Amino acid sequence: MNTVKTYQKVNSEKENVSFGISKMEDIYTKRNGEVDEPHRHNYYTVLIVNKAKGLHKIDFNIYELANQQIFFVAPGQVHQVIETKKSYGFAMTFSNQFLVENSIPLSFIDSLNLFQNYGQSPPLLPIDEQFDTIESFAENIFCLFNSDAIMKNLSIGAFLKLLLIECNNICAINPIESDIDTTGDNLIRAFKKAVESNYKKEHSTTYYANGLYITPDHLNRTFKAKIGKTAKDYIQARIITEAKRLLYFTDLTNKAIAYELGFNEPANFSAFFKKHTQLSPSSFKKNEIKS
Secondary structure: OOOOEEEOOOOOOOOOOOEEEEEHHHHHHHOOOOOOOOEEEOOEEEEEEEEOOEEEEEOOEEEEEOOOEEEEEOOOOEEEEEEOOOOEEEEEEEOHHHHHHOOOOHHHHHOOOOOOOOOOOOOEOOOHHHHHHHHHHHHHHHHHHOOOOOOHHHHHHHHHHHHHHHHHHHHOOOOOOHHHHHHHHHHHHHHHHHHHHHOOOOOOHHHHHHHOOOOHHHHHHHHHHHHOOOHHHHHHHHHHHHHHHHHHHOOOOHHHHHHHOOOOOHHHHHHHHHHHHOOOHHHHHHHHHHO
């Protein structure tokens, strides 16, 4: 099997473009309705779906495409849109470079409950009024993108920020009190960065809490309040996601993957994988290849 296809640039034909927006119906027509293979982007993707039918696979989780949905795909996530008929809506992509150049702090994106790098990434389901507001922002962005307006990227950035804030307000879990909000956001960013660097060898919440000079309980409480799951859940989701990617996109044996992900015994990896997916690694691989 080949490794997963990765789109490095927002626009493959223009080197310095860091933002893009297209109508989903135009993409469908351009591709003659053909489904792209599973792939990942090194940038953020937002799908604002007005009408659709089909499936959206994100890191091997399957979500039904339907009307008035919004999907958020983080850099590095493997996804595939499978349309059974033409979809209508907007597909928006932007990079960290776009955020920085248009006065949107990277910490703003990190503080949102939208781009869940690992585990479940279900669509946002706004009510009619909320969807109309979000779609209106997207239409403004689309018009600006295709115009010669002065400072159009700054204007796009402003509308993008409004769109993301509106989405975040819909899905906000338990907003942390303002006096610890910044501290909480900084802590979560530091924790996620540490997990990304060490998850292949360190699986315990205590390890990461010690590195952040806090107790595991404090880390879990802060993470739960902001993200809606525990730090342990996040670590385990990161390991499972990587395991699925390695099983599907490489020819590594279960034993090699077990050692790659920091398990002392292949049996421990198999038990861990089955506990979280209800499938053995081999069964998962067979099922995904057939589907």
